[in-house]
Amino acid sequence: MSKPKTAITPTRSEDFPEWYQQVVKASDMAENSEVRGCMVIKPWGYGVWELIQRQLDRKFKETGHQNAYFPLLIPLSYLEKEAEHAEGFATECAVVTHHRLEAVKQEDGTTKMVPSGELTEPFVIRPTSETVIGSAFARWTQSYRDLPLLINQWANVMRWEMRPRLFLRTAEFLWQEGHTAHETKDEAIEETRLIHGVYEAFLRDYLAIPVIAGEKSEIERFPGADMTLTVEAMVQDKKAIQAGTSHFLGQNFSKAQDITFVGRDGNQQHAWTTSWGVSTRLIGTLIMAHSDDDGLVLPPRVATNQIVIVPVTPKEDTRDAVIDACHALAKTLRGKTWEGEPIRVHVDDRDLGGGVKKWEWVKKGVPLRVEIGPRDLESRKVCLQKRTDAANQKAFVEKEEFLQEVGNHLSEVQLGLLDRAIKFRDENLQEVDTLDQLEKNFSEKGAANWCLAPWAGTNEEEEALSKKHRISIRCFPVGELGEGPEKPCIVTGKPTTRRAVWARSY
Amino acid sequence: MSKPKTAITPTRSEDFPEWYQQVVKASDMAENSEVRGCMVIKPWGYGVWELIQRQLDRKFKETGHQNAYFPLLIPLSYLEKEAEHAEGFATECAVVTHHRLEAVKQEDGTTKMVPSGELTEPFVIRPTSETVIGSAFARWTQSYRDLPLLINQWANVMRWEMRPRLFLRTAEFLWQEGHTAHETKDEAIEETRLIHGVYEAFLRDYLAIPVIAGEKSEIERFPGADMTLTVEAMVQDKKAIQAGTSHFLGQNFSKAQDITFVGRDGNQQHAWTTSWGVSTRLIGTLIMAHSDDDGLVLPPRVATNQIVIVPVTPKEDTRDAVIDACHALAKTLRGKTWEGEPIRVHVDDRDLGGGVKKWEWVKKGVPLRVEIGPRDLESRKVCLQKRTDAANQKAFVEKEEFLQEVGNHLSEVQLGLLDRAIKFRDENLQEVDTLDQLEKNFSEKGAANWCLAPWAGTNEEEEALSKKHRISIRCFPVGELGEGPEKPCIVTGKPTTRRAVWARSY
Numbered sequence A, B: 001m002s003k004p005k006t007a008i009t010p011t012r013s014e015d016f017p018e019w020y021q022q023v024v025k026a027s028d029m030a031e032n033s034e035v036r037g038c039m040v041i042k043p044w045g046y047g048v049w050e051l052i053q054r055q056l057d058r059k060f061k062e063t064g065h066q067n068a069y070f071p072l073l074i075p076l077s078y079l080e081k082e083a084e085h086a087e088g089f090a091t092e093c094a095v096v097t098h099h100r101l102e103a104v105k106q107e108d109g110t111t112k113m114v115p116s117g118e119l120t121e122p123f124v125i126r127p128t129s130e131t132v133i134g135s136a137f138a139r140w141t142q143s144y145r146d147l148p149l150l151i152n153q154w155a156n157v158m159r160w161e162m163r164p165r166l167f168l169r170t171a172e173f174l175w176q177e178g179h180t181a182h183e184t185k186d187e188a189i190e191e192t193r194l195i196h197g198v199y200e201a202f203l204r205d206y207l208a209i210p211v212i213a214g215e216k217s218e219i220e221r222f223p224g225a226d227m228t229l230t231v232e233a234m235v236q237d238k239k240a241i242q243a244g245t246s247h248f249l250g251q252n253f254s255k256a257q258d259i260t261f262v263g264r265d266g267n268q269q270h271a272w273t274t275s276w277g278v279s280t281r282l283i284g285t286l287i288m289a290h291s292d293d294d295g296l297v298l299p300p301r302v303a304t305n306q307i308v309i310v311p312v313t314p315k316e317d318t319r320d321a322v323i324d325a326c327h328a329l330a331k332t333l334r335g336k337t338w339e340g341e342p343i344r345v346h347v348d349d350r351d352l353g354g355g356v357k358k359w360e361w362v363k364k365g366v367p368l369r370v371e372i373g374p375r376d377l378e379s380r381k382v383c384l385q386k387r388t389d390a391a392n393q394k395a396f397v398e399k400e401e402f403l404q405e406v407g408n409h410l411s412e413v414q415l416g417l418l419d420r421a422i423k424f425r426d427e428n429l430q431e432v433d434t435l436d437q438l439e440k441n442f443s444e445k446g447a448a449n450w451c452l453a454p455w456a457g458t459n460e461e462e463e464a465l466s467k468k469h470r471i472s473i474r475c476f477p478v479g480e481l482g483e484g485p486e487k488p489c490i491v492t493g494k495p496t497t498r499r500a501v502w503a504r505s506y
């Protein structure tokens, strides 16, 4: 059997969407279930989610937030209170209308289960929890002393997706949703920005993804928000993925749901609220950002296993000694820490050929692979391979040296991925000064660059341009990138210092 | 305002069910939502769940299990495959029949959301995931080399409860559900027993609850199981709570769902499966087992905060020094570990009266309370109060000594609770030799003892006795308790070595 030139077929350049599906499959991260649009997250994928959860959870707690849990089901009457919000989610809600099943005997002798016990008020499965958490906040808030409320929930949510795609867009997904209530507008805006910063740093430092952080335009905002901040990731086909959002909700939800309190001045007033979330979509973003034509590439900080040790056992009489040496090395490695966590090591001692095993771990994206054979026992060396090097590249290093350097090797992979992603982003982000330049970019065949353009158009002008090229304003970047010298808006010609990032997106 | 004799009204002896509700409320663990039967788990309660999760998750991983995630929705056709299972859950299933809402304008100008987009096949929200995980196992299992599959899922589930009670019985609850598939019957039974042992040890060592571990009778088994093992907790009204179960499912689900593999002999065969779970019901059990007429009592190993430090600040000029001393002490404590985890400490520096604060923490069940006042600064002492001591009992101890002894203080509370619970269980578990003794016990007014009785009756005889006294066989205990010298069965008179535990239950 001759090895194909790449472990994944098709390659990224041949067919990016199909390449993505094949990477997910080959890495054993997840699979489609028979329930339309709902995925099964398999252990190798769920391990990544557990690491994302653990790290973000720590950051939320460090910034004063507490976890809680709220009902899965939302009464329709809750949704109706905030019309814009309700309409935003109406077309994609799973609706519960009955609370029991009845067994009905069929003519062929089988039994069919039929819904019965109709509910007087139907429920939807939460697409997000602003309404149900808002109603709890209304109960909990009497005085300014009860504020701020800083709550986070780890949960599953449902949005009935018509064109599902593993991790990126699924009918059910896992996420965290933060919900906070504050005494003043300024505090709520500060919270919105704080979390925006947490997300940006998390994507950079853990997922090795250098996002563009900014504010959504009015028409791209969360339904019911006064301001939506976003972190936008550029993946390898140059499309944008909205990887996380943080919303300043003003008093919209607090007025709809009566989240009121007696202020310092003795007057009854409405609280200012925020909400923010990231989801298993982060895993899809991660895959599209870093993987290659040999499969998944995992940044070590979120790799289910960071190192896999494969015993090479050509001869029966040295087999046990080699396997013992592998487990001994694993034990030593597990006793070491990198970035504050014990190193995650797996020994693959299955009774399978070395080549089969190697390619399995390549496709699963393990950052470091270590092989130990009988000769290495005598020479006290190990054979080290990095996922980010060419697949046939290997280095024989002293075992002691490897143990001393292992943290550096992991850092090298982690930072190498980030550097590569920054370079890719910067090469494919293009400043444009005219509508003509922008239209030329997006009408070219193949993947288009992101365009940074002076913008002072109306919602209607934004919508027209979006429709024409199937693009959107991903955000108005915060910081340096978002402001420049005064230039004419590409559509209206009005002078503006504001810049918009335009791109195609998932 | 004169302080009531107890912080909770009514007391346990006055009205146990109402006392329970009041303890949950006063401790701020959870509350009812407006969604029928669904609770809001508040931070103080969710913190306990996070600790339960963290510890159990570690034990599952140590015993070779991996986490994964499966769809929330289950097609009715999946349920229909295993008739006994389907019937077991049919009366309590939430059914999803539509996948969108339509906004319908009302005459009064408001908008009403109405279900639309009817599904051709309805779904139920998982009451448990044997069917959906079984269908994945069928895809994953080709050869004996693919076995065992050792999977756990942390998830929410729904069972439409008609008489909900916070934590103990709610329409939605959080749990873990383990699902495993094995090559042989013996391995599957071994797995069922392994997890049974994990649960028993966890309840004893973490929740300080000395369960009776045993096997369910045929009529009390999980729908579709060949054997159900259970851990039964006795709470303070002497009722039983089924706190966790581990099921050997035989080949029932693997036959219904075609979980087949090619065995070592080259023949196609059906796998042997198990499932097992504990839920947020553990928190209800914990509350009913240990709390008292002043409110919640938390075993330190699962206490959201193990120590609360309250600054006593009678005079403005020493206020800052006292508060600083409290935070300094907290920092030192957080640097120490107990039972392998950093000690969890909170400083309550709210601007509230000392008495108000004290009683709040009593009602929230914090194991150790520490007060520091201006005089303590000079004397280098702290005032230490234990939740398990009388509310007015306090000890002034050297700060250095307290720091040295803090682990012992926590152990004392942890083990004291376990000792008390063992004593209570043993005092209220009664051996009976005749039906007369048993019936007398259960017809007495007030709480009845648990009865350990020789049993060789039929299902019909078991059901008749259960109905008559609203009792049930909680289990046939494993180990010493479950076997004795041959004695006549209390109903049939047939000689038997087997013992059944009879009790009332939640």
Ligand SMILES: [Zn+2]
Binding pocket: A254, A255, A256, A257, A258, A259, A260, A270
């Ligand atoms: Zn209002």
Ligand SMILES: [Zn+2]
Binding pocket: B254, B255, B256, B257, B258, B259, B260, B270
């Ligand atoms: Zn079959």
